[in-house]
């Protein structure tokens with residue numbers, strides 16, 4: 001399988017901030033590859049280096065085998081981008097934004113009009129075709145930016161938090177489109193704060209923190225490896241903590257609750273109910289969010 005993206009010791013320094021600290025990853029053709037991480041982890045900085053809009057300060061980065069420093073034009077021709085902040089042009093209508101953008105790729109006007117209409121239909125904005133962009137809702141703007149990213153028929157699509165702040169309907173529509181594009185062989189790179197989204201969409205992902213990649217793998221494998229299949233939860237009280245410690249059961253504090261990662265869910269549950277508390281012990285399937293919190297901690301990041 002072809003490697004679309006390869007980073008070796010990729011680094012980005014902003015004067016005194018090391019935003020991306022020598023990261024390594026490879027993305028294969030047709031994959032949906034995710035970048036997760038708390039605010040400030042270095043996700044957007046990494047996306048911008050791939051987009052050839054923010055030069056790396058160290059290491060090697062190749063897109064379709066091409067060095068980002070040497071071939072930015074060639075790379076941009078075959079890439080579509082949904083940036084973290086919508087940057088639509090308020091002076092143009094919905095369709096106007098697409099046609100205007102097509103000029104960066106020297107697409108002939110007739111062809112641009114045809115594509116713009118098809119894409120507006122694809123992201124279900126037919127009713128808004130001639131509206132000004134400031135009349136659009138957040139979800140509509142995201143869909144329009146996705147349509148814009150597709151104007152040059154990219155082979156690689158980069159989406160930086162494409163669904164942040166969207167309602168469930170808009171989010172599901174974006175998911176559906178990304179699955180469809182991926183099934184057509186387009187490689188998709190996505191950053192998100194929504195673990196369920198990452199678990200559903202991504203073939204593989206990395207979790208970043210402080211400019212470094214902590215782990216890489218398939219969502220299911222990461223859950224199995226770092227948390228297990230299930231989590232036993234109970235209310236966080238002094239009484240239960242003392243009891244768990246007495247019985248040599250390891251636990252983690254998750255604010256209001258204590259969490260126990262253990263393969264023997266029913267044994268542990270029964271033991272806690274027998275030895276520690278009378279009720280309020282539950283088991284649930286482990287998720288990618290558990291992995292994320294375990295690896296990046298519960299301290300708030302602004």
Ligand SMILES: Nc1ncnc2c1ncn2[C@@H]1O[C@H](COP(=O)(O)OP(=O)(O)O)[C@@H](O)[C@H]1O
Pocket residue numbers: 014017018019037038039040041042043044045046
């Ligand atoms: N243009 C910039 N100048 C200085 N520091 C920056 C700049 N862009 C990002 N940073 C810093 O780099 C780090 C990573 O930021 P970013 O890549 O935006 O993180 P994320 O997208 O994961 O939230 C942060 O500490 C941020 O403050």
Ligand SMILES: [Mg+2]
Pocket residue numbers: 043044045084160
């Ligand atoms: Mg970001």
